[in-house]
Amino acid sequence: MHITAADASRLIVLLVCCAAAIAAKGTTPHIRDIFIGRCEYFKRFGLDASSFASFLDCNSTWNAFFRAFAFKQHCDVELDAFDSFYTITKQKVPTGKSTFWSGTQALSQLFASDGLRAYTIRQTFMGFLVDELTWCGSSTDSSGLNFTYCPSFNENDCSNQAMASFWGGASKQFALQSTGSVYLLLNGSRGSRPAFVNTSFFGLYELPNLSLDQNEKVQILIANTLGMTPNENCDTGSLVTLKERLTSRGLQYSCEDNPPILKYMLCALAENPTSFRECQFASDRGSLVTHVNLLFLLFVCFIIVVLH
Structure with a gap:
């Protein structure tokens, strides 16, 4: 079978798209860099940031977030796992x-x-840092992260899904900070x-x-x-x-x-x-x-x- 240059180009595009789709199911690539970049941006330009965020260390903030779910099975993250992160990013609305x-x-x-x-x-600071990102842990990967697959929010057999636990706890904090x-x-x-x-x-x-x-x-x-x-x-x-x-x-x-x-x-x-x-x-x-x-x-x- 003869494959033209145009066919080869279309095949490459298809493979790239498929690879991107597969990657999208797992933890967002370069999530740490994105997180720290957003943190530094928020410290300078975020809403009401001058009152609480300007003195924060973004690496320490990342570590508090990372430790909550890294190296854990993706359905084994309790609701209170991110409490240290919420404390660091606490913000009065x-x-x-x-x-x-x-x-x-x-x-x-x-x-x-x-x-x-x-x-x-x-x-808010805690929401801005991870908005539209995907994350979950892995007990076998040396990075502590699963870049291949993270379960969705509504999977019935995954009651302690990492992202669901995060947004549940964050929602509670947001309500407590509202006046x-x-x-x-x-x-x-x-x-x-x-x-x-x-x-x-x-x-x-x-x-x-x-x-x-x-x-x-x-x-x-x-x-x-x-x-x-x-x-x-x-x-x-x-x-x-x-x-x-x-x-x-x-x-x-x-x-x-x-x-x-x-x-x-x-x-x-x-x-x-x-x-x-x-x-x-x-x-x-x-x-x-x-x-x-x-x-x-x-x-x-x-x-x-x-x-x-």
Whole structure:
């Protein structure tokens, strides 16, 4: 069989892509370098970094993170394994700026606007260091890391998965560090999935660590996926359960269905926003509030572009 140069090139590309896909299943390559680079960046430019991070040693911070899971089986990392790391990276979130989310990851990041409006866990020091990275340990590899395979969060036979334990503990710390009113962004149009799930990270780790002593109110914002019919709102379904849990903890709450600012942000995230009825704003032109919100969103986007 004759293989042309073009065929060979396509084969090489295919092999490279396959190798990358396999590597992506394990610990992120060069994770230590990425971690320390992010640490040094955050010390200089991170949100509120001058108050706590400027004096930190990034190598010591990495070692505290690494020791929590390295040389361990990937399903044998307890929730408290990262406690030393949490202590080093402890950060008080500015009052009234904490944002929790479930089923709205991309939207919550846009809502937070890199800390201009609010903070999600990914804007904090502990979250920023490992955001979008993958890691797990190996008891046989000399590096202590498994670069071939890390189990996913939802594998039933892996209750102490390294990343799940990290984000569970980090979620608890984020809630404990939050003061004043907090935001909670949920998705009211997830098909058969409820907006609030008792076993979500918010339900398991964040809600139980919000307290009447520190938190004045939980401001619930329900977003609706573009083009989908909402199956839950502030007064139905899982939101009733959520309100009961908040009330049992003595926490005040408010709830708003599909507020305009979230609708605009969803349209900004959409690949083809003009194809959605919700993104046709002609009928809103008479609303001063609508214009103010839209202008604010455009201003935030401009600031983010400038800063980056």
